[in-house]
Amino acid sequence: MWLLHLDWQDKETIKTITCEHADAAKYKVDRVLTPGKNYDVKNETNEFYFIIDNSGKIGGFKKDYFRE
Numbered sequence: 001m002w003l004l005h006l007d008w009q010d011k012e013t014i015k016t017i018t019c020e021h022a023d024a025a026k027y028k029v030d031r032v033l034t035p036g037k038n039y040d041v042k043n044e045t046n047e048f049y050f051i052i053d054n055s056g057k058i059g060g061f062k063k064d065y066f067r068e
Contacts, residue, residue, distance in 0.1 A: 008050055008058050013040040017049060017066040024065075032059055039066070 016038050022030035032053035033039075042058060043050040049066060053059040 008042040009052060011042050013042065014044060015041050015068065017041055017051070017068050019065055020067050021065060029061065029065065031055075033061065033065060 019033045019035050019037050019039060021035050022033040024030070032055050034054060037054075039049075039051040039053070041049050041051055047062060048060045049063055050058055050060045053061075
């Protein structure tokens with residue numbers, strides 16, 4: 001079994017996105033996202049971007065927090 005997510009931090013950046021807001025109804029994303037800041041996308045699914053967040057680690061966030 002491959003654990004591909006363990007290598008995402010070192011993976012080439014797919015694109016850069018900008019955080020639009022960090023207002024989440026359920027989770028505390030304002031601790032790891034800064035509105036107006038650009039983030040490098042390391043992986044992407046239909047619903048999520050996987051980026052290196054403000055903690056310096058890979059995090060998966062819904063696409064509606066960002067704009068391309």
